[in-house]
Amino acid sequence: MMFKAHLRAGVAAICIASLCAPVGVAKPAASPEALQQQGPLDIRVAQAKDISRIEFRWAGGARVTSRRDGQTLTLRFSRYAKPDMTRLRVDPPRWLKAGQDAKVGGALQITLTLEEGADAKVGEADGATFVNIFSAKSAETQPVPAAPQTAQAAAQPAGPPKPMVPPPHPDAVPAGGVVKMTAEMANGHVLLRFPWKSPLGAAVFRRGGAIWVVFDSAARLDLSGAPHGFRQVGEMRAVQGADYSAVRIDAPPDINAAAIAEGGTWTVVLASGPTQGAEQVKIGRNQASPAAGLTVTMAGSTKAVWVDDPVVGDKIGVVTALSPAKGVPGRREFVDLALLDSAQGLAVEPSREDIAIATDGDIVDIGRPNGLSLSPQAVLARSGQGGQTAEQLAAPQPASLPGLVEYNEWSKLGSDGFVGRYDALQRAAANEVASGQGGQAPETKARMALARFLIGSQLAFEAIGVLDMTGKANQSLLGDPEFRALRGAAKAMAGRYKEAQADLSTPSIADDPASSLWRGYVAQKLGENADARAAFASGAAALFQFDPLWRARFARADAEAALALGQLPVAEVAVDDALRSTGLDPDEELATRLVQARLFEAQGQKARALRVYQAISAARMDYLAAPAQLHATQIRFDTGQITPIQAANSLDGLRYRWRGDATELDTIRELGQIYISLGRYREALEALRSAGQRLPDLPQAVQLQDDLRNAFRTLFLDGQADGLQPIQALALFYDFKELTPVGADGDQMVRRLARRLVDVDLLSQAADLLKYQAEHRLDGVPRAEVATDLATIQLMNRQPEAAIEALNSSRSTLLPTALTAQRRLIEARAWLGLGQYDHALEILENDKAPDADSIRAEVDWKKHDWAGASALFERRLGDRWKNPAPLNPDEEAALLRAGVALSLAGDEAGLTRLRTRYQGYVNGSHAPDALRVALSGLNGAQLTGSDFTKAAAENDSFASWVQSMKQRFRDSSNQASAATPPRG
Numbered sequence: 001m002m003f004k005a006h007l008r009a010g011v012a013a014i015c016i017a018s019l020c021a022p023v024g025v026a027k028p029a030a031s032p033e034a035l036q037q038q039g040p041l042d043i044r045v046a047q048a049k050d051i052s053r054i055e056f057r058w059a060g061g062a063r064v065t066s067r068r069d070g071q072t073l074t075l076r077f078s079r080y081a082k083p084d085m086t087r088l089r090v091d092p093p094r095w096l097k098a099g100q101d102a103k104v105g106g107a108l109q110i111t112l113t114l115e116e117g118a119d120a121k122v123g124e125a126d127g128a129t130f131v132n133i134f135s136a137k138s139a140e141t142q143p144v145p146a147a148p149q150t151a152q153a154a155a156q157p158a159g160p161p162k163p164m165v166p167p168p169h170p171d172a173v174p175a176g177g178v179v180k181m182t183a184e185m186a187n188g189h190v191l192l193r194f195p196w197k198s199p200l201g202a203a204v205f206r207r208g209g210a211i212w213v214v215f216d217s218a219a220r221l222d223l224s225g226a227p228h229g230f231r232q233v234g235e236m237r238a239v240q241g242a243d244y245s246a247v248r249i250d251a252p253p254d255i256n257a258a259a260i261a262e263g264g265t266w267t268v269v270l271a272s273g274p275t276q277g278a279e280q281v282k283i284g285r286n287q288a289s290p291a292a293g294l295t296v297t298m299a300g301s302t303k304a305v306w307v308d309d310p311v312v313g314d315k316i317g318v319v320t321a322l323s324p325a326k327g328v329p330g331r332r333e334f335v336d337l338a339l340l341d342s343a344q345g346l347a348v349e350p351s352r353e354d355i356a357i358a359t360d361g362d363i364v365d366i367g368r369p370n371g372l373s374l375s376p377q378a379v380l381a382r383s384g385q386g387g388q389t390a391e392q393l394a395a396p397q398p399a400s401l402p403g404l405v406e407y408n409e410w411s412k413l414g415s416d417g418f419v420g421r422y423d424a425l426q427r428a429a430a431n432e433v434a435s436g437q438g439g440q441a442p443e444t445k446a447r448m449a450l451a452r453f454l455i456g457s458q459l460a461f462e463a464i465g466v467l468d469m470t471g472k473a474n475q476s477l478l479g480d481p482e483f484r485a486l487r488g489a490a491k492a493m494a495g496r497y498k499e500a501q502a503d504l505s506t507p508s509i510a511d512d513p514a515s516s517l518w519r520g521y522v523a524q525k526l527g528e529n530a531d532a533r534a535a536f537a538s539g540a541a542a543l544f545q546f547d548p549l550w551r552a553r554f555a556r557a558d559a560e561a562a563l564a565l566g567q568l569p570v571a572e573v574a575v576d577d578a579l580r581s582t583g584l585d586p587d588e589e590l591a592t593r594l595v596q597a598r599l600f601e602a603q604g605q606k607a608r609a610l611r612v613y614q615a616i617s618a619a620r621m622d623y624l625a626a627p628a629q630l631h632a633t634q635i636r637f638d639t640g641q642i643t644p645i646q647a648a649n650s651l652d653g654l655r656y657r658w659r660g661d662a663t664e665l666d667t668i669r670e671l672g673q674i675y676i677s678l679g680r681y682r683e684a685l686e687a688l689r690s691a692g693q694r695l696p697d698l699p700q701a702v703q704l705q706d707d708l709r710n711a712f713r714t715l716f717l718d719g720q721a722d723g724l725q726p727i728q729a730l731a732l733f734y735d736f737k738e739l740t741p742v743g744a745d746g747d748q749m750v751r752r753l754a755r756r757l758v759d760v761d762l763l764s765q766a767a768d769l770l771k772y773q774a775e776h777r778l779d780g781v782p783r784a785e786v787a788t789d790l791a792t793i794q795l796m797n798r799q800p801e802a803a804i805e806a807l808n809s810s811r812s813t814l815l816p817t818a819l820t821a822q823r824r825l826i827e828a829r830a831w832l833g834l835g836q837y838d839h840a841l842e843i844l845e846n847d848k849a850p851d852a853d854s855i856r857a858e859v860d861w862k863k864h865d866w867a868g869a870s871a872l873f874e875r876r877l878g879d880r881w882k883n884p885a886p887l888n889p890d891e892e893a894a895l896l897r898a899g900v901a902l903s904l905a906g907d908e909a910g911l912t913r914l915r916t917r918y919q920g921y922v923n924g925s926h927a928p929d930a931l932r933v934a935l936s937g938l939n940g941a942q943l944t945g946s947d948f949t950k951a952a953a954e955n956d957s958f959a960s961w962v963q964s965m966k967q968r969f970r971d972s973s974n975q976a977s978a979a980t981p982p983r984g
Helices: 002-020 032-038 086-090 151-155 377-381 417-435 445-456 460-473 475-479 481-493 497-504 513-525 529-538 540-545 548-564 568-581 586-602 606-617 622-638 644-657 662-677 681-690 699-716 726-735 744-759 763-776 780-796 800-808 817-833 837-843 850-862 866-877 889-905 908-921 928-936 945-954 957-979
Strands: 041-047 051-058 064-069 072-077 096-104 107-114 118-125 128-135 178-180 182-186 189-195 202-207 210-215 220-222 236-240 245-250 256-262 265-271 282-285 294-297 301-308 315-321 337-339 342-344 346-350 356-360 363-367
Touching (some): 041 086, 064 356, 064 363, 072 128, 086 096, 107 128, 202 256, 202 346, 210 301, 220 236, 220 245, 315 356, 460 475, 481 513, 513 540, 513 548, 529 540, 548 568, 586 606, 586 622, 644 681, 662 699, 726 744, 726 763, 763 780, 763 800, 817 837, 850 866, 908 928
Parallel strands (some): 178 220
Antiparallel strands (some): 041 051, 051 128, 064 072, 096 107, 118 128, 182 189, 189 265, 210 245, 236 245, 315 346, 337 346, 356 363
């Protein structure tokens, strides 16, 4: 309700301003007797030595505008009366060649042709409009005569006449060239005073989020006295030009300005409520020029200057004027320009680079070399047709631009209502189809008219169907600019943005500004914000030819694109344009307020943005309330007003409340991030995956899939899932294994998880994980590496056949040397496990590495070659006896096997040597009894053969190898983690 009240109040203010604004100075009506004496128009001519004078006296008065084009002076009066031009035609006064009259648009137009070297001045005195004609050479030396009181006095002037030459504008710049601004607060209003030396012209107007004050003299404005701490005034910035001085004042949209002059001091009043209204200037069509243009009647206009806007980066055309205040109440939009809301003077926001502004006394002319794009007079004069039947109404005609949708014109119904109008157009289209059969070239006028009616009636899907069928029937239409533009517009209205983009990108409408607006709208919806901004800038000239609804939507989309690109000043201006174009539609205003809240948030005004979000979230329109609730929740969470669990609960409910657009995807993305921060990894992945591949055309869909993959990588590659139990991590991985990336990262992810499973002896699960990876996702060297780990785990799980199969399935001639050696050892141990001792020795024939000797020792042990086994085990120990540190499990196993083998080989000398070197390690070992037995030998008094079997069983070399492999897996995993660069 707050927004509706604000909207209605704004409209009411505009209506009141329009109704109450003065349109001219009222003149007393002439009496019937005077009319009978004078007639409606009396033309009087007087001649003196150096000047000729023509007076036009109207019964009841008339307003006049004048335009000079070379030696042709055109006068246009506000009403018509048949003039008596005999004197001007038969015997024209000096310096006048001829005079002609014409009736133009119901008003009188008089054209005076001056002789070469002649000049003229137009003015008003004693209720008459006069024209003084004189020699241009003597203009500077001849005085201006007083206005004659009667025709007789005019014919016999009392003294030498003088031409009307305005006095030169006095220099208003104070001594020193500095104007020091002062400020004060009075009755809740901020008053800014600019003291100049003498009266001068000024302009005060609003553009976007700023109020401008422009003076027609160049001086340095000292703003050191700028007020601080008042909401009416933000940052103030001086802008200096060669022939003007200006100040730009940041001010909230609800702050109004007024201008008052007292002598040379201009006072600008900034108030949050209504201010004293300035006199409204008269804006009309320039009837005197063959090229279409605008004429603004503004008393006391002094200069037209182009002011640089340092924020937007363009130029504003400004016309300054003397006091009292006069301006344009409310923004006036045209195709090529906009007249800004002004409290004093005139401000022009051009959409074209060749806009020209000229002042001639009280007349300001605005135009272009080839004329402005103004509605034809026939359109302006067209009256309503509601009383006509559907059959009598003319078919909707093409707009002036291919992409322009004339909603008001195209949706006219007549007295038969929608159904009657639709049936009539559909019958015409059907008749057209029937007439096009028999080999004749099909006409499309009626079907295009039907499509225009449907688009104008906001029936986009129906219009698409008509246009598609028409295009199939007549392929030549595919090159027609209007056809492609209308079909693209209809698809954009229907939300089929990719299809719309294809139609709107055709070369035939590349230069159409209306189509550029549709292109920008579609690009913004697809997340192509840079392209959207460029298209909106290209189509600015056509923006205000659209109805207010789509004008607001285009401006709002432009604001969203600017926001996404961080162009906050541009977004602010676009939001202001959208709010001005919204009209009385509360839904559209709320949609614009939603974008405005995002702008506040981007500007760091989170508290202000939160208030707007919370207000909109209470609306019954869920398509607006849902994104408002999302943003409100994000702000409250970011500012610590709610806990992560409260934020997650709010977003979890929201994703089921509203589905089907970008808001749903944004909600899911935010919910997933909160779940990850809470350590609820499964819920995070399930939430992110819940959107699936829906809405693939939206940029948020791509971002959501990236979030899902990044979350999976973070869990299983960056170690965030290390806090889970291995079996939980495995279950989570299997449930989302389709997210495993292809390549080195995926390989590292799987191997990392497999090594965690090996640590807790989940060997079968680790093997299954690596087997899937090797068989389905890898090739070449990465596959060989994973297969080697798989074979190792199969061996650890006492499955040598599976180990050999894994190695055989990943053989390659391009493997690194270290990997080849590792695979050779694994294969040899696998053959050892299968009892194929000769195979194992043959594989290791040329391998002199210590690990190869360990396998050879195992082979000799299995074959009961005690002498060979003892020599290999003892060689494996080397000079270990010189190091007093306790033995590790692998060394203990080698010592035990060496002692047992020497005893069984009957090598008492070797056993004595071994006992002498390692007796001191027995008590500190993990299995002292087994070592004691092994080093005592068979000749020990208390030892039997079963004691040796027990000793060998207590320290199994296979268990020692398994432990060493686990440690190797652990070390390689840590090295991979250290080598992985951080992400984020």
